[in-house]
Amino acid sequence: MEEIINFTFSVYTENNVGILNRLSAIFLKRHINIESMSVSKSEIENVHRFTFVVNIPEVLARKVAGQLEKQIEVIRAFYHTQDEIIYNETALFKISSEHLYDEKLQKKFKFRRAHILTITENYFVIEASGTKENIDKMYRKLKPYGLLQFVRSGRIAITRPKMAISELLQEFN
Amino acid sequence: MKTLNKEAKQKETAKTVKISGAEAVLNCLLAEGADLAFGYPGGAIMPVYDEIYKYREKFHHVLTRHEQGAIHAAQGFARVTGKPGIVFATSGPGATNLVTGIADAQIDSTPLVCITGQVASHLLGSDAFQETDIIGISTPVTKWNYQVTKASEIPEVIAKAFYIAKSGRPGPVLIDITKDAQFGELDFSYKKCEKIRSYRAIPKFDTKKVKEAATLINSAKKPFIVWGQGVIIGEAEQEFKNFIEKTNIPSACTGLGLSALDTAHPLNVGMVGMHGNYAPNVLTNSCDVLIAIGMRFDDRVTGNLETYAKQAKVIHLEIDPSEIDKNVKTDIAVLGSVKETLVDIMQYVNKGDHSEWMKEFDKLYQIEKETVIDDQLNPIKQGLTMGEVLSGINKETKGDAVIVTDVGQHQMFAWRYANFTKTRSNVTSGGLGTMGFALPAAIGAKLGVPNREVIAIIGDGGYQMTCNELGTILQTRAAVKIVVLNNGYLGMVRQWQELFFDKRYASTEMVSPDFVKLAESYDIEAQRVSSRGNLAQAIKTMVQSKESYFLEVVIEKEDNVFPMIPTGASVSDIRLS
Numbered sequence: 001m002e003e004i005i006n007f008t009f010s011v012y013t014e015n016n017v018g019i020l021n022r023l024s025a026i027f028l029k030r031h032i033n034i035e036s037m038s039v040s041k042s043e044i045e046n047v048h049r050f051t052f053v054v055n056i057p058e059v060l061a062r063k064v065a066g067q068l069e070k071q072i073e074v075i076r077a078f079y080h081t082q083d084e085i086i087y088n089e090t091a092l093f094k095i096s097s098e099h100l101y102d103e104k105l106q107k108k109f110k111f112r113r114a115h116i117l118t119i120t121e122n123y124f125v126i127e128a129s130g131t132k133e134n135i136d137k138m139y140r141k142l143k144p145y146g147l148l149q150f151v152r153s154g155r156i157a158i159t160r161p162k163m164a165i166s167e168l169l170q171e172f173n
Numbered sequence: 174m175k176t177l178n179k180e181a182k183q184k185e186t187a188k189t190v191k192i193s194g195a196e197a198v199l200n201c202l203l204a205e206g207a208d209l210a211f212g213y214p215g216g217a218i219m220p221v222y223d224e225i226y227k228y229r230e231k232f233h234h235v236l237t238r239h240e241q242g243a244i245h246a247a248q249g250f251a252r253v254t255g256k257p258g259i260v261f262a263t264s265g266p267g268a269t270n271l272v273t274g275i276a277d278a279q280i281d282s283t284p285l286v287c288i289t290g291q292v293a294s295h296l297l298g299s300d301a302f303q304e305t306d307i308i309g310i311s312t313p314v315t316k317w318n319y320q321v322t323k324a325s326e327i328p329e330v331i332a333k334a335f336y337i338a339k340s341g342r343p344g345p346v347l348i349d350i351t352k353d354a355q356f357g358e359l360d361f362s363y364k365k366c367e368k369i370r371s372y373r374a375i376p377k378f379d380t381k382k383v384k385e386a387a388t389l390i391n392s393a394k395k396p397f398i399v400w401g402q403g404v405i406i407g408e409a410e411q412e413f414k415n416f417i418e419k420t421n422i423p424s425a426c427t428g429l430g431l432s433a434l435d436t437a438h439p440l441n442v443g444m445v446g447m448h449g450n451y452a453p454n455v456l457t458n459s460c461d462v463l464i465a466i467g468m469r470f471d472d473r474v475t476g477n478l479e480t481y482a483k484q485a486k487v488i489h490l491e492i493d494p495s496e497i498d499k500n501v502k503t504d505i506a507v508l509g510s511v512k513e514t515l516v517d518i519m520q521y522v523n524k525g526d527h528s529e530w531m532k533e534f535d536k537l538y539q540i541e542k543e544t545v546i547d548d549q550l551n552p553i554k555q556g557l558t559m560g561e562v563l564s565g566i567n568k569e570t571k572g573d574a575v576i577v578t579d580v581g582q583h584q585m586f587a588w589r590y591a592n593f594t595k596t597r598s599n600v601t602s603g604g605l606g607t608m609g610f611a612l613p614a615a616i617g618a619k620l621g622v623p624n625r626e627v628i629a630i631i632g633d634g635g636y637q638m639t640c641n642e643l644g645t646i647l648q649t650r651a652a653v654k655i656v657v658l659n660n661g662y663l664g665m666v667r668q669w670q671e672l673f674f675d676k677r678y679a680s681t682e683m684v685s686p687d688f689v690k691l692a693e694s695y696d697i698e699a700q701r702v703s704s705r706g707n708l709a710q711a712i713k714t715m716v717q718s719k720e721s722y723f724l725e726v727v728i729e730k731e732d733n734v735f736p737m738i739p740t741g742a743s744v745s746d747i748r749l750s
């Protein structure tokens with residue numbers, strides 16, 4: 001068996017209706033589960049950036065990137081290992097206010113990148129950001145207090161290597 | 174309108190004229206040189222059909238009997254002409270009936286522009302009458318698709334559609350136009366699309382790679398070429414021939430590559446793949462350099478990848494970067510249009526002599542001839558064989574005809590035994606294997622090249638999937654010749670049941686109507702042949718007919734296609750019986 005690796009795909013596309021469907025179809029047809037996804041504008045005007053996180057072997061990642069890039073409205077598709085990116089995920093935890101002054105709990109979210117976002121009479125909300133592992137850990141710690149709600153964002157990532165999209169667009173034109 | 178089209182072709186300064194979205198559709202098609210479409214009307218596309226009526230002097234529409242027929246006809250048209258096939262269908266069921274053909278065109282790289290009507294934009298998403306999300310449905314099987322909701326978008330979108338369908342590795346595009354966009358008005362001017370910033374039709378050409386490939390080819394002792402449809406799509410038949418004639422490398426084709434090179438060319442060693450020829454399959458695992466040209470290493474070609482050409486260095490000439498290393502790891506990938514590459518490589522390759530190596534092909538050919546081919550072409554058994562029908566057709570047509578095949582045993586026999594002397598003569602559903610393809614595809618092909626003989630070879634099963642299109646022949650008088658090879662079975666599946674499921678013939682025996690009467694009821698002259706003595710004359714009558722003609726040949730019921738590479742086996746373990 002080939003080694004399964006956590007890859008982050010960065011896909012630069014035109015900003016049109018339907019592209020997400022087209023991209024996700026490529027993962028779907030190879031029966032690949034998408035761990036997380038986010039979309040936003042990118043550093044270039046009118047160019048969008050999709051970030052997909054998947055666990056697949058490297059050979060497969062190369063094929064998927066090729067098939068993503070082949071789509072007409074995709075400018076470039078890159079894939080990176082965790083070492084090649086600086087990435088982040090954000091999570092929100094909604095907890096009943098009865099625990100607000102629980103010292104043990106206070107200690108738990110004192111970790112580097114968590115803070116209280118809102119406090120109301122009935123609940124308070126903790127925001128945490130970090131790696132998937134950081135957030136998983138936080139989740140395990142807070143779970144016993146009864147999470148009223150929990151949500152976490154898709155990964156966003158910046159790559160260490162250069163991704164020369166502007167140059168590429170120049171070249172296309 | 175003529176002057177409008179002329180102006181539309183001129184640069185951006187073209188004068189604009191106010192017309193409806195529906196009329197704009199027709200003007201765009203005419204500006205692209207498309208004056209023939211296949212389709213079926215319905216509510217959501219009626220404004221366009223109204224314009225088709227008004228433009229009937231210069232724009233022809235073929236009404237098929239089912240949307241699947243329309244799209245296969247458009248595929249047939251595209252395959253023989255190289256031009257995009259045009260399809261119209263209404264929303265909902267009209268659009269969904271196109272899906273099989275779209276998928277077929279996508280996997281066989283056939284350029285199509287499909288235009289579907291859609292419910293009015295204010296109804297989108299409301300489950301309105303005959304609303305389906307055809308954009309969502311067709312996304313995985315189109316090269317590109319787009320929903321138009323404003324009349325003003327039409328010219329630009331259709332220009333893009335043509336450019337995308339035709340350029341690079343061709344494929345189907347679908348444009349879904351809401352009814353209000355068809356009725357809406359726009360200031361019309363047309364400018365052909367020549368580039369799209371996110372799309373590179375032809376990858377950057379790298380002379381260095383060409384040189385590397387040439388060096389490897391020059392040093393090879395047992396080089397072997399497998400070419401595919403890329404040679405035909407890239408219009409590189411002559412360049413390909415020049416290349417092999419200089420290097421003298423034995424060359425085999427994939428099913429879709431057939432007809433790019435004369436069957437009788439001395440360097441043509443046949444076809445690779447599941448039911449291909451013995452020599453090229455076996456020797457794939459003996460060559461030292463495998464040169465793949467415009468082909469994609471489909472699993473029907475390679476058999477088990479773990480044992481495919483492992484001893485060889487692989488050179489891959491390919492236009493689609495995502496095909497490189499997808500199935501077979503290459504040593505040298507030469508991206509670009511095959512034509513350009515084959516022209517460039519000529520200056521670096523040496524004149525070659527591989528006559529010793531060629532003898533190995535001849536030797537294995539003899540084995541195949543004695544064990545398989547003679548049995549088919551000069552049978553001593555009583556029942557008729559599919560092979561002898563094909564060889565009878567070869568005799569009458571001299572290999573000049575367009576052979577359109579359906580899917581099954583007869584398709585494999587046709588690929589194996591039809592002779593080709595002209596390119597774009599093998600119209601078939603390769604990648605998808607769509608039964609029902611042949612009859613409508615033959616109609617489209619005939620309308621695309623009316624001066625050529627077009628012969629459809631179809632099984633009794635597949636024929637009954639789209640024989641409603643006899644109605645289209647009746648209406649258009651397209652002079653298609655139809656040969657049904659009737660073995661009373663879904664033969665290919667029955668063959669697998671015989672070989673791999675202990676002859677449990679589950680649902681493969683097929684009872685058929687009187688095909689001759691059926692054809693006659695569509696005013697098509699028809700004949701049934703069940704004995705060898707009548708075959709040659711029947712084929713002659715058919716070929717000489719100026720009109721459509723139907724010939725049913727009753728075939729030996731339980732005949733099998735060999736050689737055969739069983740699924741999962743290696744190409745060199747191909748079975749002769």
Ligand SMILES: Cc1ncc(C[n+]2csc(CCOP(=O)(O)OP(=O)(O)O)c2C)c(N)n1
Binds near residue numbers: 580608633663664665
């Ligand atoms: C639409 C579709 N359904 C099912 C199949 C599976 N299939 C492949 S070949 C075949 C049998 C074809 O029978 P027939 O048309 O009589 O041709 P024969 O093999 O007998 O020459 C079938 C059912 C297919 N290729 N396409």
Ligand SMILES: [Mg+2]
Binds near residue numbers: 633658659662
């Ligand atoms: Mg049959």
